[in-house]
Amino acid sequence: MTTIAVPYHLDERLPGLTTGSAVDRELTADLPPGTPWERMAVLYERVAAEVAAAPDRPLVVSGDCTTSLGVLAGLQRAGRDVGIVWFDAHADFHTEATTTSGYLGGMPLALAAGIGTLTLPDALGLRPTSPSRLVLVDARDTDPPEHRLLSDAGVLRRPVGGLSAADLPEGELYLHVDLDVCDPGDVPDLLFPAPGGPPLDDVLAAVGRVLDTGRVVAVGLAATWHQDRRADAHERVLAAVRALVDR
Numbered sequence: 156m157t158t159i160a161v162p163y164h165l166d167e168r169l170p171g172l173t174t175g176s177a178v179d180r181e182l183t184a185d186l187p188p189g190t191p192w193e194r195m196a197v198l199y200e201r202v203a204a205e206v207a208a209a210p211d212r213p214l215v216v217s218g219d220c221t222t223s224l225g226v227l228a229g230l231q232r233a234g235r236d237v238g239i240v241w242f243d244a245h246a247d248f249h250t251e252a253t254t255t256s257g258y259l260g261g262m263p264l265a266l267a268a269g270i271g272t273l274t275l276p277d278a279l280g281l282r283p284t285s286p287s288r289l290v291l292v293d294a295r296d297t298d299p300p301e302h303r304l305l306s307d308a309g310v311l312r313r314p315v316g317g318l319s320a321a322d323l324p325e326g327e328l329y330l331h332v333d334l335d336v337c338d339p340g341d342v343p344d345l346l347f348p349a350p351g352g353p354p355l356d357d358v359l360a361a362v363g364r365v366l367d368t369g370r371v372v373a374v375g376l377a378a379t380w381h382q383d384r385r386a387d388a389h390e391r392v393l394a395a396v397r398a399l400v401d402r
Contacts, residue, residue, distance in 0.1 A: 156211055156212050156213070156214050157179050157180070157209045157210065157211055157212070157213045157214070158177070158178045158179050158180075158213075158214045158216065159178065159179065159180045159181075159182060159202070159205055159206070159209075159213055159214065159215045159216070160178040160180070160181045160182070160215075160216050160217070161181075161182050161198070161202055161215060161216070161217035161218070161222050161225075162181065162183070162217070162218065163198060163217060163218050163219070163222070164218035164219045164260075164346075164379060165191055165195060165219055165221060165259055165260060166186055166191045166194040166195050166198070167218075168183065169218045178216070180205055182198070182201050182202060182205060183198075184197050184198045184201055186198060190274075191259055192259070192272075192274040192275045192278075193274070193278070195221060195275060196274075196275050196278035196279060198225070199221075199222065199224055199225030199228070199275070199279055200225070200278075200279065201225075202215065202222060202225030202226060202228075202229060203225045203226075203228035203229035203232060203279055204229065204232075205229065206225070206226050206228075206229025206230060206232075206233070206373060207229040207230070207232040207233045208233075209229075209373075212371065212372055212373060212374065213226070213229075213373050213374070214373075214374045214375075214376065215373070215374070215375050215376070216376045216378065217375070217376075217377055217378075218377070218378065218379055219260045219377055219379050220243065220247050220260055220263045220264075220331065220333055220375075220377045220379075221259060221260055221262070221263045221275070222375065222377070223263050223264075223267065223329070223331050223375045223377075224263055224266060224267060224275055224276060224279060224281060225279065226329065226373055226375050227239075227267055227281055227284070227329060228276075228279040228280060228281045229373075230329060230372065230373055231280075231281065231282060232280075235327055235372055236326065236327070237284070237288075237326070237327045237328055237329040237372060237373070238284070238288035238289070238290070238323065238324025238325070238326060238327070238328050238329070239264070239267060239284055239288065239289045239290070239324075239328070239329050239331065240290045240292065240323060240324075240328055240329070240330050240331065240365050241264055241289065241290065241291050241292060241331045242292045242293060242315070242330075242331065242332040242333060242336045242358065242361070242362070243264075243291070243292070243293060243294055243331070243332075243333040243335065243336050244293060244294065244295055244296050244333065244335040244336050244347070244348075244349035244352055245261060245294060245296050245297060245333070245335070245347065245349070246264065246291060246294040246297040246301045246305060247260070247261055247262060247263050247264040247265070247333075248261075248262075248264050248265045248270075248291075248297075248301045248304050248305055248310070249261040249262050249265060249271075249298070249300065249301055249304075250262060250265055250270060250271035250272065250304070251271060251272045252271075253298075253300035253301070253304065254300075255298075260379070264289070264291070265304065267281075267283065267284050267289075268283055268284055268285070268286045268289060268308060268310075269282075269283025269284075270283075270304065270308065286308035286309050286310050287309060287324075288324040288326075289308075289310045289311065289324070290310075290311045290312075290313060290318075290322055290323060290324065291305070291310055291311065291312045291313070292312075292313050292314070292315055292318055292336070292361065293314060293315050293336045293352065293353065294312060295349055295351060295352060296349035314353075315336065315353040315357050315358055315361045316353065316357055316361070318361045318364060318365075319364065320364060320365075320367075320368055323365065323368060323370075326370065327370050327371075327372045328365065328368070328370045328371045328372065329371075329372065329373050329374075329375065330362070330365050330366070330371045330373070330374045330375070331374075331375040331377070332358070332362060332374070332375070332376050332377070333377040333378075333379070334376070334377065334378045334379075335347055335348060335349060335352075335379065336352060336353070336358055337352055337353065337354070337355045337358050338350075338351070338352040338353060338354055338355070339352070341354055341355040342355060345378075345379060346379045347379060355398065359398055
């Protein structure tokens with residue numbers, strides 16, 4: 156497995172982002188002036204190139220979920236047509252028309268499906284994934300506009316404990332895990348914690364069921380945490396990252 160670190164939250168460099176273990180590549184870029192989407196397109200072009208050239212299954216660790224768009228673009232450039240299994244406390248299915256916060260990190264799964272303002276996907280040459288090939292796992296903290304978009308698109312939703320191999324799209328898979336899918340008691344100090352989540356062990360077991368299919372061709376791991384986090388919280392986050400990386 157090739158491990159690629161992308162130490163950014165959106166277009167902001169995160170010097171403290173680490174997996175707690177060795178990485179094969181750390182990607183940075185001199186981002187030009189422009190909108191956040193335009194700046195991220197420069198960085199994610201590098202992500203796409205690295206993923207497309209990876210000799211084996213790449214693991215991309217980053218500070219937010221939008222990096223997934225670069226991963227997906229890279230897989231497509233390598234000739235892969237993947238379904239998406241998305242573990243997250245949030246649906247990440249907002250558009251610029253539905254969001255109330257304006258947070259761009261709440262949009263990548265919708266953008267992967269070709270829904271919303273497609274500035275970044277178009278810059279990467281990313282073709283949309285059919286919503287019928289998406290599985291959204293957990294997403295306990297979602298908004299009414301997202302509920303409507305997800306329902307209209309027909310995205311399959313499953314709880315962590317209820318996810319089975321039968322729920323997964325056919326063919327090759329991109330597995331995406333945002334650490335905030337876990338209960339904040341197990342993974343503390345994240346930027347967007349959502350109470351009431353499943354234990355880390357349950358998430359690991361569900362991730363294992365996906366990996367055991369033998370059809371996962373890339374893994375994205377998003378860890379959006381406070382940069383001034385306490386030392387004890389830091390170590391617990393790293394332990395969760397290592398557990399997922401090692402799985």
